[in-house]
Amino acid sequence: MMDAVEKPVVNWGILFKDSVIAAIIAFGLFALMLGLKTDQALNNQMVLVGRPGLLAAVVGLVFVARLMTGYWQASRAGRIAPAKKTSSSAMMLKIEKFGLPVAVGFLVAYPIFVLATAGPQGAIKWIDNFGIQILIYIMLGWGLNIVVGLAGLLDLGYVAFYAVGAYSYALLASSEPIKEFMAQLIGEGFWQVWAFWICLPVAGILAAFWGVLLGFPVLRLRGDYLAIVTLAFGEIIRLVLINWVDFSNGYAGISSIPRPSFFGTPFTAGEDGFAAKFGLEFSPIYRTIFLFYVILALALVTAAVSMRLRRLPVGRAWEALREDEIACRSLGINTVNTKLTAFAIGAMFGGFAGAFFAARQGFISPESFVFLESAQILAIVVLGGMGSLLGVVIASILLVGGVEVLRELDFLKLYFGDGFDPAQYRMLIFGICMVLMMLWKPRGLISAREPTVFLKEKKVVSSDLVKEGHG
Amino acid sequence: MRAKSDPILKVENLTMRFGGLVAVNDLSFVAGRGDITALIGPNGAGKTTVFNCITGFYKPTTGRMALRHGNIDIEAHVETLTDTPRDSLKGEGGSLFLLERMPDFEVSARAKVARTFQNIRLFSGMTVLENLMVAQHNPLMVASNWTLGGLIGLPGFKKRENEAIETAKYWLEKTKLIDRADDPAGDLPYGDQRRLEIARALCTDPVLLCLDEPAAGLNPKESAELNALLRSVCKDHGTSVLLIEHDMSVVMEISDHVVVLDYGTKISDGTPDEVKSDPRVIAAYLGAEDEAEVEKIEAEVGL
Structure with missing residues (x-):
């Protein structure tokens, strides 16, 4: 009996017929679109050029693809799915448990490793474009995970808090009155050096404040309506930054934002600089490495706090809210406060990341805070698996690192000609990947939920039971 | 009467x-x-x-x-x-x-005043024990100093949480659900889900x-x-x-x-x-x- 179940039964006749039908449909669809091409003849007349080879190739491809998917489906149907599912999700949690320390260790060693292999010149690209860029998105993903993954509130305007954090730091750090005030109070040059470390918590608090401000009007909204209002909120913040020129300098943005110092020692070439003080030869790589460790630390704090919050009553209340809001209220949970704390804490981490972003770039403008950023952060959370920390890491590496990798594929020009830029295809590839993910793993890469408390044995909760939230 | x-x-x-x-x-x-x-x-x-x-x-x-x-x-x-x-x-x-x-x-x-619902409203993606812990949200929230104390790991919260687990265990034994404490609530059969909802309401004291x-x-x-x-x-x-x-x-x-x-x-x-x-x-x-x-x-x- 077991053998009969395990061995796939493939009806080749039906499969072949199916594939032929698919090929015929493909021919019908593509005969005019691909089979014929309008071209300009020498006498400026339009002529039709037949492309039978291309048409045949496409139709053949469809035929083969249909045959293969049909075979794959037939061979899959025989297997017993549920048992395998739970064991694989349990394995994923195990990976999460052991994978996290390994990943952290790898990240700590990463800049040194890159520096040793690529040298100071080549290492900047690897640490900055791959390391720092991905870590910013990991941090944003972990921050949004609190709102979307735990509390189940679909937030399409998360980039607004990123912008609030970035502009808070940029405006405060480059503000002349504050600089003068600090100069009088403590001494010349103090603000330039310490601005980042003082403004970082301020940026987080301001973002949290805006999170609460957004939270209040949208508390009654659910699902699609909540998503639309948060989306609008993100756009409002961006449009205000564009149009309120006196405040934010509009499209031109804010430049010469003070860069972070090594706890008081700036990364400059002069006497007091980091390199001179530590007896090293001056190189911009030290700042990059330092920035890498700063964002790594910020991201790890985000992870540690959200992991801890999950095990506290407020975190359980968030998850309960995602599961059933009415039941929460019947148990005496103030859902208004619970939602607001989720918004505020999520926004706070967005604000931290924003302040770091401004400090790293040295220049910000509203162009950096478009809706596509929100969508990308949300995609990272959804792709990673809602509520999973490791999932967000994997998704960030795939989505952000993937785009960077596309830029590196110069050898493709050999095959496709000089004009070919693989990075231009990132949205197409991104879209295809998302569609495939939704088919293959609709609840994200790591979809099982780990319980926050247990009596005897920690059993993972399969994603079929975990709700996505409705508001 | x-x-x-x-x-x-x-x-x-x-x-x-x-x-x-x-x-x-x-x-x-x-x-x-x-x-x-x-x-x-x-x-x-x-x-x-x-x-x-x-x-x-x-x-x-x-x-x-x-x-x-x-x-x-x-x-x-x-x-x-x-x-x-x-x-x-x-x-x-x-x-x-x-x-x-x-x-x-x-x-x-x-x-x-605690209540249950005609169409059962459990937190199906959370375990049985977690359901009962959510029911004790308010006293636990106070014990965790509205999250701050719990976040930095004050011992008072840990103690109170253990008490909450004991309360949950008491009601789980009463409702004969103790063996399923670590299972997701959504996995329980219908009758157990009904009892769990009552146990959860009772955990609010x-x-x-x-x-x-x-x-x-x-x-x-x-x-x-x-x-x-x-x-x-x-x-x-x-x-x-x-x-x-x-x-x-x-x-x-x-x-x-x-x-x-x-x-x-x-x-x-x-x-x-x-x-x-x-x-x-x-x-x-x-x-x-x-x-x-x-x-x-x-x-x-x-x-």
Whole structure:
């Protein structure tokens, strides 16, 4: 009996017929679109050029693809799915448990490793474009995970808090009155050096404040309506930054934002600089490495706090809210406060990341805070698996690192000609990947939920039971 | 039946209108402390609406619902409280709450009225134990210093959390769910889910437990176990129970006091035996037009 179940039964006749039908449909669809091409003849007349080879190739491809998917489906149907599912999700949690320390260790060693292999010149690209860029998105993903993954509130305007954090730091750090005030109070040059470390918590608090401000009007909204209002909120913040020129300098943005110092020692070439003080030869790589460790630390704090919050009553209340809001209220949970704390804490981490972003770039403008950023952060959370920390890491590496990798594929020009830029295809590839993910793993890469408390044995909760939230 | 001598909840002139529809019409009744009070009636009689009003999910159109903790005299204080804009009053021997003035979560958190739902509302993606921990949210929140103390790992929170786990274990043993404590709530069979919802409500440490059709979908054995559980909740914990139920074997066996609703109006109120023999109740359930017809039907069925 077991053998009969395990061995796939493939009806080749039906499969072949199916594939032929698919090929015929493909021919019908593509005969005019691909089979014929309008071209300009020498006498400026339009002529039709037949492309039978291309048409045949496409139709053949469809035929083969249909045959293969049909075979794959037939061979899959025989297997017993549920048992395998739970064991694989349990394995994923195990990976999460052991994978996290390994990943952290790898990240700590990463800049040194890159520096040793690529040298100071080549290492900047690897640490900055791959390391720092991905870590910013990991941090944003972990921050949004609190709102979307735990509390189940679909937030399409998360980039607004990123912008609030970035502009808070940029405006405060480059503000002349504050600089003068600090100069009088403590001494010349103090603000330039310490601005980042003082403004970082301020940026987080301001973002949290805006999170609460957004939270209040949208508390009654659910699902699609909540998503639309948060989306609008993100756009409002961006449009205000564009149009309120006196405040934010509009499209031109804010430049010469003070860069972070090594706890008081700036990364400059002069006497007091980091390199001179530590007896090293001056190189911009030290700042990059330092920035890498700063964002790594910020991201790890985000992870540690959200992991801890999950095990506290407020975190359980968030998850309960995602599961059933009415039941929460019947148990005496103030859902208004619970939602607001989720918004505020999520926004706070967005604000931290924003302040770091401004400090790293040295220049910000509203162009950096478009809706596509929100969508990308949300995609990272959804792709990673809602509520999973490791999932967000994997998704960030795939989505952000993937785009960077596309830029590196110069050898493709050999095959496709000089004009070919693989990075231009990132949205197409991104879209295809998302569609495939939704088919293959609709609840994200790591979809099982780990319980926050247990009596005897920690059993993972399969994603079929975990709700996505409705508001 | 302690509705007169030792009341816990006094509902007066409760009316709930949805547009032109009067779901509950001028309903008054008293539930006694430590009693099991059953609210029965044909489908659509307005029983669940009454529950939603008591637990704050609906704001009643008119009416007053006074609940007491301790031995404060309801009659003596309720008028004073009604004249103030406040929702509760602390007097000698206890406190008095006006439920219609409180939002739903405060009815549970402060007035200590817990409820279950007709269509089970568990946190299905959380484990059984987690469900019971969420029910103890408010005391745990205080113990964690509104998250700050818990975040930095103060020992007070850990201790309180262990106590919460002990409370959860106690109710899990009572409801015979202890072996499934670490399973997701959504994986439990239907009868277990019903009991878990009751256990979860009990974890909020209620003075009044409102159960909306707890025996629906249970087999006779499970239903008998439920009776025993509810009896024990009343006897051993002094929790009063308000119950909506269609299963007459449950109602007649365990309730001390029965209130019958029909079309939103109270048609009978008394001990199970009194209600059973009330002609208006029989008419409502059997669908008779008037007294004469009821007598005819009674003769036919041999009552």
